[in-house]
Amino acid sequence: MPDCIIFDLDTTLAKSKQPIDAAMAHTLAALLTKARVAVASGGKCDQLQTQVADRLPPHAPLERLYLLPTSGAALYVYENGVWKQVYEEALSQDEANTIERAMHQANEQVHVIDFSEPAYGERIEFRGAEVSLSVLGQKAPIEAKQKWDPGRTKREALRAALAPLLPNYEVRIGGTTTIDVTKKGIDKAYGVHRLAEYLSIPIAHMLYVGDELRPGGNDEVVIATGIPTHAVTDPDDTKQFIESLLKHA
Ligand SMILES: [Mg+2]
Structure with missing residues (x-):
């Protein structure tokens, strides 16, 4: 054990x-x-x-x-x-704002999210030490989440577009619909x-x-x-x- x-x-x-x-x-x-x-x-x-x-x-x-x-x-x-x-x-509020702006910019390159569509709760959440983008919203039902990107291609595209915009942060795929950003390292x-x-x-x-x-x-x-x-x-x-x-x- x-x-x-x-x-x-x-x-x-x-x-x-x-x-x-x-x-x-x-x-x-x-x-x-x-x-x-x-x-x-x-x-x-x-x-x-x-x-x-x-x-x-x-x-x-x-x-x-x-x-x-x-x-x-x-x-x-x-x-x-x-x-x-x-x-x-912890990330500062300024850092969280920078990360949120970069998330929108990255999506403008890859177009996997339509921010004008309603979501299940907020899409971008500042969690103190992390900023998380949950594409369908923080409270999306699990069935909808599993259907959104079963092949990971949308999350990979979003991550690949976001990482170069945030060289001083860790950018990674979190859950089924999520990109997480924390401090470098x-x-x-x-x-x-x-x-x-x-x-x-x-x-x-x-x-x-x-x-x-x-x-x-x-x-x-x-x-x-x-x-x-x-x-x-x-x-x-x-x-x-x-x-x-x-x-x-
Ligand atoms: Mg897991």
């Missing part, structure tokens, strides 16, 4: 922006009694709390759970009944390093579980940290993997 297991959230623990299901909550609570567990996602902290922490049974030891929201640009720990920020690589790999340092656990004693470890996937960056990894296909696959870990614990 690794000392700390970091899980990607979307499509690893839960479907895009959905809460983890009851069986996953039960399995994660059991895992928390054997190892420290962290959740890494492009979402903001309250999103991770709603999707994961709030779903765990009341007896789950939340002080062994760590949240790495906004793609590792921040770390939250549970202390005395509240989530406490350990660090955040701030990504899930940065989050892995900061968490290992915070816990004083060697990275080699940790494990990263994600659905996008393949080249170009949004979990791939963690491989360079040297963290052992395990690839999964969906939350059911992850559940089975955790159960197999528990069986051998």
